[in-house]
Amino acid sequence: MAVIIRRVEFFLITLWAAVTINFILPRMMPGNPAEAMMAHFQGRLNPAALHALEVAFGVNTKETIWQQYVQYLGDIVHFKFGISLSNFPVPVMHVVMQALPWTLTLAGVTTVISFLLGTLIGMIAAWRRGGIADNLMPPVFVIISALPYFWLGLICIYVFAVTLHWLPSGFGYDEGGNINLSWTFIHQAITHAILPALTIIVTSIGGWILTMRNNMIGTLSEDYVRMARAKGLHPMRIMIQYAGRNAILPNITGFAMALGFVVSGLLLTEIVFTYPGVGYLFLQAVAAEDYPLMQALFLFVTIAVLAAVLLADVANALLDPRIRAR
């Protein structure tokens, strides 16, 4: 239990740090970006919206910075992110909620696929030391880790969409399509998701393979594996149920740490494929100087990453008694 409480503590501290960064950055930056944004949208907003912005970004306000900070924290706790300037007068929450399902589906499906596939390949690579998977993997992984992810996405577009015409080059569904639960729409959504998903899987699978392989090499030298061999158990059973099963736990934690990078890859991929998710929205918000939307998205992405890290830590503590005992 102590472990879980410590993890929750860390979750809250980091969350507070992210909110505070959001609060401080526009006030700290030279050239006062918030004031420039307000000037940009002057005349297009009604006085009430303008006032809300002044409070949120600390422009023309008589309150001290501490009063502003307390009020800001209160708004965040109540999910009050204000009005999206580029979609005036739609609230930020509403805009985010439209993009969220796209990103969650894409991220969820690709994470599951790349976890299953990566773990399997890593397991086999360690089982057959010096085999094809084991020899081919490190150099391939070195090269993939050095590729700009967005560039890989661009190449995918060029090869599969522009040259071969196999798949659409972007967006989440066909132009003029309606979002509903019909088969045509689902079919469209899947065809549009294949290329982004492929890009994300190729770039994220290496981490899974590598950690799994390194852990598995460790467990393979354990006595219980030797014991299983001596008993003459089927090799598949030793590989999966003895060595693999014990190697998989650290894999979860190891990847939780790399999650921030996976999210970055996801955002860039969405941008390249103009996929209607959070990443693309993020770029649009930046381009339109829609700071309230941008801040909210930064916070949402951070919360998602933190929650996933927390989940992995808690799962680990529940599954592995050694961690709980510490």
Next chain:
Amino acid sequence: MAYQPIAIQEPAPSPATPAPATGRAAWAAGFVRIGAALSSNRKAVAGVLILLFFTVVAIFAPLIAPYSPSAEAFAPGMPPSSAHWLGTTSYGQDIFSQLVWGTRQTLLIGLIGGLAATALSVFVGVTSAYLGGMPDHVLSVITDIFLVLPALPLMIVIAAYEKGGGFWVLVGVIVITGWSFGARQLRPQAQSLRNRDFLESARVRGETSAHIIVFEVLPNMVSLIVAIFLGAALYAILAAAGLQFLGLGNPEDQSWGTMLFWGQNQEALMIGSPLWIIAPGACIAALGAAVALINYGVDEISNPALRGRKRKKKVYVVPNP
């Protein structure tokens, strides 16, 4: 126990290090050892050669590039020919010349961004380990916070407030988001050195903490510091390219990232000038692979477990924004 919300494979403290050298000589010895190890490692040699190639191109860019990189002097969208090896952009600029000139800024960002981020990693990681107690606890928590905060969104937010930053904004953003990884790796290593006898004797001699850290502790961690620098340099190159691609750099800069930005901006893939995008990306990949290959070699020195009769292959997971 120290605060440890995230498990990282920590480098094993080297058990059988010979009596450590100290002072300036130790720094020199550390680098000599790395040089020797690199030259005997095929992968590392390949990496160094690629890096040398790009360095030569960067230094002699004015001599190598046939045309000005920015002059819109030719017919737009020409395919590759003997006059224009990689064709021209839709503004009528020579793509090959842009590629050659772009090497400069890309390498410079890798070097300066990597050095600055490493300096901060070393400062936080080693200070934290050396001081121990409450300062260690606070610094560790800060390191872990920056480790899990998603780097790219944070970079985008800062760069957005800066309204398209130039070189130094990019470097700043890279340092802020890129130092925590190295600090986290350095701390356990520095901790394992902390109670060794030669440091105790330095303390008895009455040396200051700063002197001990710079001339006694750090020289014994040279190989890990170099590995962290290489990781940070790769991170800097990829991060800068990503931000510039998104239009958050200065679009007037000559770099591979801005080439990608303009190429994407003009839909180079759709209008039949794919080299405008393929070439700079391939160069970033080659440069990144070179850095990763050198890291491979350095890793074998910093981690004695990887040497020995049968060498275990190990690859660092390098953060890729």
